[in-house]
Amino acid sequence: MKTQINQVTNSVIVTEGLAKSVLTSEGVLHILSSIDLIIKSGESIAIVGESGSGKSTLISLLAGLDKPSSGAIFLNGKSITMMDEDGRAALRNQLIGFVFQSFQLLPGLTALENVMLPLELRGDKTAKAAATALLHRVGLAQRLTHAPKQLSGGEQQRVALARAFVTRPAILFADEPTGNLDSKTGANIIELLFELNQENRTTLILVTHDHALAARCHRTIRLEAGCLV
C-alpha cells in the first residue's frame, strides 16, 4: 500500500484498473479493460496498436477528456475521476498540452493568437511575449499574423507545437502528430517535438503507428483489443 502511494505521488500519471465500456444495441462493448499504468515525470511513452485497439480512448481518459467506466486516474497525484468537466478543464489548462494529427488550429485566429490562447485562458498577462518567443523558436517569426489557412501543413503543425509548449505543460499528448504530413516535413516536426520536449522536460505521451518514432521514446505501450500487452 505504501509503495502504491509513493508511486502515485512520484509519478505524473497513474491509472488503476482503468476500464471503458459503452452500451451499444448489441450489448456492452469493452473498449479498454484493466489498464494499470505508472508514468514518471520526464518520461516519453509511445502508445502503439492497431486501429480500434483503444489508443485514442486511452489518451482521452488520461487527458481527462472522457470519464472511465471504472478505475482511477491520478494526474500529478490528484484523482481526476471524481472531477466534473469544468474541474478537469482547469486541470488540463494547468498540466496538459496537446498536438493533434490534423493540427486543430482555430481558423478565426492568427498564428500568434492561436499560441496565446492557452496562456490567455490561464489569465497570463505575458501571453503575447511568450507566444511570440515560442513562434520564433519554432521558426515562424515571419508568420505571426497569418491565419491558419495561409500556412502550409508543416507550418500549421509548428504553430500547434508552439501552442502545446507555450504553457510549459507537465504532460504533452501527441496523437499521430505527423499523420497529415509528408515524410520530410514529418521528420522535421518530430525533431522539433523532441527538442522542445527536452528543453521543457515534459512528459510525452505519443500515439503513433510509426515504429521508428516509437523507438525514440523511453517506453512503448502496446494495446490490443483494449488491453495492455
Place this chain on the structure above:
Amino acid sequence: MSRFNLALRLLWRDSRSGELTLLILALLIAVSSSTAIALFSERLQSTMSQQAAELLGADLVITSPEFIAPAWLEQAQQLNLISAHTVEFHSVLIEHDELILASIKAISDTYPLRGVLKISEGDAGVESIVHQGPEPGTAWLDRRLLSVLKLKLGDTLAVGEKPLLVTKIITYEPDKKGDFFSFSPRVMMNNLDLLATGILQPGSQVHYYFQFIGAAQAIVEYKNWLKPQLNPSQRVMDSRENRPELSSALNRAERYLGLSSILVILIAGVAIAMATTRYTERHFDATALLRCLGLKQQEILWLYSSQFVVLGLVASAVGSALGYCAQVGLFYILRELLPQSIAPASIGSLFFGFIIGMVVLLGFALPPLLRLKQVSALRVLRRELEPRQPAVWLVYGLATSLISLIIYKYTHDLKMTVSVLGVGIISLIVLGLLIMGLLKLIQKRLDGMSLLWRLGLQGLLRNNRASISQILAFSITLVAMLLSFNVRNDIIDDWQQQLPKDAPNHFALNIFPNQVQDFKEDFKQQHILGSEFYPVVRGRLTAINQIAVQKRVSKDSQGDNAIHRDLSLTWTESLPNENKLQAGEWWVRLQPGLVSVEQKLAESLGIKLGDSLAFTVGSQQFNARVASIRSLRWDTMKPNFYMVFSPGTLDAYPSTFITSFYLAESQKELLNALVKKYPSTTILEVDLILQQFKTLLTQLTQAINFLLYFALMAGFIVLMAAVYVTLDQRIVEGALMRTMGANRRLLRAAQLIEFSVLGLLSGVLAVLMSELILFALYSQVLHISYHPSFYLWLLVPLFNAILISLVGCWGVRQVLNKPPLLILRGL
C-alpha cells in the same frame, strides 16, 4: 422510378434528422404570409366589386348636399325606376348626462332598394333580416350607443327636438360608407320625423343620397339624362361603373400589408438560402460518393432538386392552409372597418401562396443547391476539394427578379415596382455597407480586447455575410414595427401635447345666423372661452383661370384632396389671428370678389396672385380674384380656412357659422345645456374624435403588426440558419477550446457577447433608421413636431439583444454540451 424512390428516401431521412427543419419553417412563413395577404386583398376587392350594388344600396345613386330638383325624381318615375332616399348628418346625442357624436341616417319607406338590413332585438345577439327601415316615431341604434347613453330597448332618445322610441339594434346596413365619419355610431330613423328634429335648416351640413333601381337600359338612359344637369357638388354613381372605393386608410393599409409581406418573403428567402447552403455543404461527402458510384452531374442535380420539389409542394400546401387561418385573423382584427359579409376566397388566391412557395424555393435554394452538381468524385480521397461558390449574378439576379415579380403583383404598376425595388436595393446596399463598416471597425479594435470579448466578437466576424444578413433582417423588421408603433402614437399625442392648455377642445358647426348672438351671450354668461365666429358657405373650387382644376393636380396631393370635396368658404374683414400674409395685400375696404388662398394649397394647385378662381355653391357659380396668399397654423384648434373671401362676395348664399371653444372637464355639463338649446348645431368633441381616430389607427396598425410578426419569425429563422451554417465549426472550436482548458462559463459568456452585440447592433440601427424616417415623415409630410424617443434608443437594442441572445444561445447549446473528446474522435 427507383431514382425517385431514392430521392424520397433521402428526403425522409434528412427531414427526420432535422436537416430540413429550418428550410421548412422558412418556407412555411413565406407561404403562409403571402397566402394570407393574397386572400385578404382578393376577398376585400371582390367584396367591394361583387357587392357594389349592395354597397351603393342601389343601381344608381345621386349624392347631393341639398334636396334634388323634383323634375329629376319625375324623370326617374317616367323611366319606371324605383327610388329611395336617405339623409345623413352628424348630431350630438345626450341621454342620462352622457353625450356622444352620432351619425344619423333618415330613410324613406322604400329603403333599402338593394341588400338587406340586419337587426337584433336583445342582448342575445340573434340577428334577423328585414327589408324596411324604422317606422316613424322609432329609431334603431348601434349597440355602442345603447351602452354609452345608458339606454335600453323601449327607452326614448331625443334626436334634436324629436323624441324617438328605441325599438331595435341595427347591426348591418348595406350602403354604409367607408369614410372616417362612418365610425360614429349609427342612429337610423324615418325621414318623416326629420322635420320635427329641427336640425335641418338651409346651410346645414347634410348629405342626401337618392337611390334608384330599375332596368339596366333605363338606368343608363337616366344617367345620361342626369349628367349634364349635375352641379359640381353633386355626383352620380352607377354600380356597374363606380365601384365604391375602399376608404383611403384601408387602401393604404392594404398596400402596406402587401409590402410587408414582400419583406417577409425576402427575409424568409434569405433563411432558405442559408439553410440550403448548410444542407448542401453537409451533402458534399455523400454526393462525392454517389459520383464515385457512377452518378452523372445531371442525375445528381435531379436527385436533389426532386427532393426540394417534393419538400416545396408539401410545405407550400401546409403553408397555404396556415395562411388561410392567418387571413381569418386579419379580417377579425379589421372587422369593424369592413362590411359584415365578406366574399369567399377563390381557389386562385389560395393557389397564389402555393406558387409563391415554389417560386421562393426556386429563387433562393437553387443557387446553393447547384453546387452539389459541381462536387468532384475525387473528394472521396481529398476532402478539401470543395465545389465552386454559386455565381453572384445567379444568386442576386434570381432573388431580385423574383421579388420584382411579387412587388408587381401587389402594385400592378411598373413605375412603382421599379421605384420600390430601386429604393429597396439602394437602402439594402447602403445599410449592408454600413454594417460591413461597423464589423470592420470591430475587427480593427479586436487586438486590444480581452480574450472573452475577442472570442465573442470573433463569432460575429466569423461569417461576415451571414452577420450582415442577420443584422439587416432584424433591423428592417424592427424599423417597420417601430414606424407603425410610433406613427400611430405620435400623430395623436404630439398634436395633443402641442396644444396650449386652454386651446379650444370643441367645435360648434351649423350655427344659424340668428343664433350667433345668443351663442355669444351664452358663452359670456358661462365664462366659456370661445374663438371668433366665422360664417361658412359650402362650395367647391372648379377652375383656375378658366381651366378645370382637375387638370392641375397630381394624385394624392393636398390640392387633389381639396378639389374633390366641398370646402368651407368664409369671409372676414380683417386677417384672422394666427394667419400670416405671405404675398399680396389684405382688403382694406369693401371690395367684393377677392379671395385669400392658403399658401400650401396655392402651391399645390399653382395658384398665383391675380388668378381668377371659379367656385360653385349648389348650382350657382361665381368668380373671385386672388388678392393674397396666407400661411396659417392648422393645429390651433380654431376654425381655419383654405379660402377667405372679402366681405360681400358670398352674401348671395345661405351660410351657417362655426366657432370653437374651450370647456374644462368641470364645465362639461354646460355642453348638455348647449346641445339642448341649439339642437340643430353640431358640436364636435375633439377628445372623442381623437379617440375614434385612435381606435381606427390602432386596428390598422394591429393588422400591419400581425404581418410583421411573420417577418420577425422569419428573422429568427435567419438567425438560426446562420447559427446552423456555422454550427459544425463552432462545435469543433468549442471542443478544442475545452480541450485546452476553457470552461463552459467562458464559452457561454463569449456566445452571449456574440449574440448580444448582434442584437444591440441591429437594435441601434433599427432605432436610427426609424428615427430618421420619422423625422423626414413628420417634418416633410405630416407637419407635426418630431421628438426623438430616448427610451426607444435604450429599450429596443436592449430587448432585441436579450431576445436574440436567448434564441442564439439556445441554437448553439450543443457547443457547450458536446464533450471535448470529440476533438480526438474527429481525428
